Amino acid sequence: MxxxxxxxxxxxxxxxxxxxxxxxxxxxxxxxDVRTPSEALNAAAESVDPTADWDRYGEGGLISELESRVASLLGKPAVAFFPSGVMAQQAALRCWTDRSGSRRVAIPDLSHLLRHELDGPALLHDLRYERLGTGRQLPTVEHLDAIPGRLGAALLELPLREAGFVLPSFTELAAFSARCRDREVPLHLDGARLWESTPHLGASLAEVSALADSVYVSFYKGLGAFAGAALAGPEDFVAEARQWRRRLGGTLYGMTAYAASALAGLDEHLxxxxxxxxxxxxxxxxxxxxxxxxxxxxxxxxxxxxxxxxxxxxxxxxxxxxxxxxxxxxxxxxxxxxxxxxxxxxxxxxxxxxxxxxxxxxxxxxxxxxx
Incomplete structure (x- = not known):
């Protein structure tokens, strides 16, 4: 043979x-454009106040400046910087499900959490997923209505990358948000690419974010930063999420370089x-x-x-x-x-x-x- x-x-x-x-x-x-590490570091340094201070364990310095700027853009009371979006969203869903007393999370069938995170949210936080439709379908009010019982949270990915970077209309998004509030289900936005979604939605970042209880945004995708993400929401919620950031190993000794590159990305690409x-x-x-x-x-x-x-x-x-x-x-x-x-x-x-x-x-x- x-x-x-x-x-x-x-x-x-x-x-x-x-x-x-x-x-x-x-x-x-x-x-x-692709820059060498030296070019990228220099560009980040040139974008910030030369008198700015270092952060320490995610507090103060450029991290605080970045959090304040994102809070203003999204129209949310508080923001916490996270080294990764995976960690930020696990913290968000853990906070909401702890508060509601239910580990059931309504989520798109093609969500990043289901396809690219090695079951981390389920294994680490005992989350139970309820699908909002199947395959490439964008979640709708009807999909939410088809899930009976108490939900700890609902998540929408804007845009839904695995379906082809597809977005709902702003009207559809508002209707989904209203139904979540009717059912007292916290709505979290996976906004890894939220920065680039506003032209299609025909609404500002703050108007989109107002429809949700919490919002995650990424700094390295559309904005081209080194790494990092932000989680925005009510002050008590963000304070609780900071505790989960520490538990998950995300409160690094210094994160100033990430903040500098994120601020540069906001200036250059947003x-x-x-x-x-x-x-x-x-x-x-x-x-x-x-x-x-x-x-x-x-x-x-x-x-x-x-x-x-x-x-x-x-x-x-x-x-x-x-x-x-x-x-x-x-x-x-x-x-x-x-x-x-x-x-x-x-x-x-x-x-x-x-x-x-x-x-x-x-x-x-x-x-x-x-x-």
Whole structure:
């Protein structure tokens, strides 16, 4: 019996090595500009008051400045900085479920907590999940009504990344919020990408946040900071969440560098979110003309998903070919779609993208797709 071939694994490893070798120094088409650690640290330092002090265990200095700024943006009484969003949301849901006396949390079927956190919220906090719909469905009032009994909290992810960075309308969001309040269910927003959601929702950050009892936002995704997140809500709730931050090992001795980069990201990228979204819509329309399937169409945020005919191996080989030949980095990688013979990838518009025209971006992405 001949040995089993692992050519596919070998080819994938070879492509990964070629990608890693060619990517440094290439001109990016998507996302934000890539800086060296030295450049990023200098940019963060230049964005803050030179007389600012260090924080100590998350208190004072630039951490306090960042928390105050986010509280003002979100219109919430209090904010706590967390080193990670995973920790921030575990703290939020633990606080709400402790208060309500129920460990049942209503959550989207494609929530980050269910798909990417190794069952942490369930294992560490005994949370029990109740699905708000199935698959790519956006949670609705009807989904909430279908869950009987007492709930400790409800969570909405804005946008729902695994469904294609999809958002409800502001009216739909307000209706869901009202039903939560009718049922006395605390509503928590997983706002990892909330910064880029306001153009589609047609509302300010404060108006969106007012619909929820607590809100988590990320600093490293749309804002390009080193790391970190914030949890906003009532003062007593945030004080309790700070205790959970300490219990979970998140009250680091010093977090000033994270705060400096987050403040720099707020200055650099937050004012441009509508511009990034508009460019995403332009690029998506041009890709659609080339027979590429866009989800959602048009995009709801600066991020969206595209589907194209072709297998991932061929598409990724073509991406690397453009990278090696033209020193241009398009998408990070294509993956197999549910439909045989099709592949998908994510498109993210940022400061790097704005250095290209929409047509240039669409032409290069289209060039890697067979036919």
């Amino acid at each position: 001949p040995p089993v071939s692992n050519d596919t694994t070998t080819d994938a490893s070879s492509r990964a090595a070629r990608f890693a070798a060619a990517a440094p120094g290439a001109r990016r088409m998507l996302g934000h 004012p441009r979110m509508a511009e990034y979204h508009d460019r995403a819509v332009e690029i998506a329309a041009l890709l659609d003309e080339r027979g590429v399937r866009v989800i959602p169409d048009p995009p709801h945020t600066r991020d969206f998903v595209i589907y194209a005919a072709g297998d991932p191996e061929t598409l990724n080989e073509n991406v690397i070919g453009v990278l090696e030949r033209d020193r241009v980095l398009t998408v990070r990688g294509w993956m197999s779609a549910d439909v045989p013979g099709w592949s998908w990838t994510e498109i993210s518009v940022g400061s790097a993208t704005m250095q290209w025209t929409a047509r240039e971006v669409a032409d290069v992405i289209g060039s890697v797709i067979p036919g």
